[in-house]
Amino acid sequence: MNDSNDTSISSSNTTVSAITRADVEFSLSFQFWFLLSCEIVSLPCYVFVILYLLFKKNQRQAIHNHAILVLLIMSFFIVLFDYSWIVDSNLRGEVWLASPAFCQIWLLIDFGFYSASTIVLA
DSSP states (O other), X not given: OOOSSOOXXXXXXXXXXXXXXXXXXXXXXXXXXXXXXXXXXXXXXXXXXHHHHHHOHHHHHOTHHHHHHXXXXXXXXXXXXXXXXXXXXXXXXXXXXXXXHHHHHHHIIIIIIHHHHHHHHO
16 A cells, blocks of 8 residues: 555565655654764864864874865864754754844855865865
């Protein structure tokens, strides 16, 4: 029996069912706590690696570490702000500060830092 969301292909002996998004959704509270725990663990790691590259003279002077340092700093801001706001918005169901200025800053961090990270990585 097929639901309207279920896509299946049948042949003589085999049936292949496509998994829809509704089949694998988690509750909003689980998503919040899972993403929050991952974020809490990742932020000290970012800080440790950034400080290591900044305060070790031989690491700081190595030219190949400059691009890595820029990528780490941009990724740190993405995790610190963008992911936090996404997690909070998913939990509340709305943006906590829905002003045009806040949305512009969020767009800058979201699209600007992601695009800049791609360019630096290339």
